[in-house]
Amino acid sequence: MFIPPLPTGPDHAHAAATRDRIICVCEALGLPIAKFEGPSSRLVFLGTGIDTDSMRVFVPEQRLAFVLGLLRDWRTKRSAKVRDILSLAGQLSFLTRVVRWGSPHIAQLFALGHAGRSLGAHVTLPQSLGISLQWWIDALTASPWSSLLAFVPFVHTAVVETDASKDGIGAFCPTSSHWFSHRLTGAELASAIKVAPWANWNSGRSRWL
């Protein structure tokens, strides 16, 4: 049984009275109750924790420890069975209810799992998969929870304006009036400069000529 968020805080007495009424009604109707928890403002429902005191959804401790152990094992693997890859993808997919930015980091697992091989086939794991797995480890270690507000439709509460020029980056946050103007370093410029194969102006072989 769950105590919904109330503006005055959790009302345990009211929740307990409601619980007693529900049990009475079920007994009168002959309905068996297989499981009854609470009343509580912190419950695990269908594998996801909900806490209406802190207004969060969270990964339950047991599942968190299990998945982190699994991810650390996978970081050292060089190859794996398709079945295991899909199993890991399923575990992580479930956690995207809480870790909302996690979805893009499962795509590669699903792609490896659905490459047309049998479930028992071994697949060599690409190095790039390590980045995604490390992302998950970092995200789950940093904060295995999300605000309940993440589940309401997006209505922005803050704005940031950003732009880049050939040698700088600027950003202004009208919400707080903070701003910065950053001159790009050599490394940042080198990372961004990318000469397209057709843009070979020096040799006169540009596609546009």
Next chain:
Amino acid sequence: MGELELRAIAMAVATFAESLSGSALLCITDNAEADLAINRRSSKMPKIRHLINFIGIISHQHHIRVQSRLVKRDDNWRADLLSKHQVDAFLARTPGAALYATTPQSVPILP
């Protein structure tokens, strides 16, 4: 250019993350590639993907929801002036902002 524009968003999110904690953040950009990458949370380009990953980690840690909106360059004039280091022009047209200059946080570069 898309990478630089996305780097600008990543740098802004990292710099303002503390003060934006728990907010629903709308990133205004005049670059379609950066806008698409933010709203899709993915890209085929590794460097763009790397920046999205970075934004994702910062957003997750500070519980910031991020979306972007594409605007015309003229409508993004404040950030445009700052990116071209025309700080005086920016301050002249944005009264009160002089007090809020911030040192930007660095964003890792993909090796």
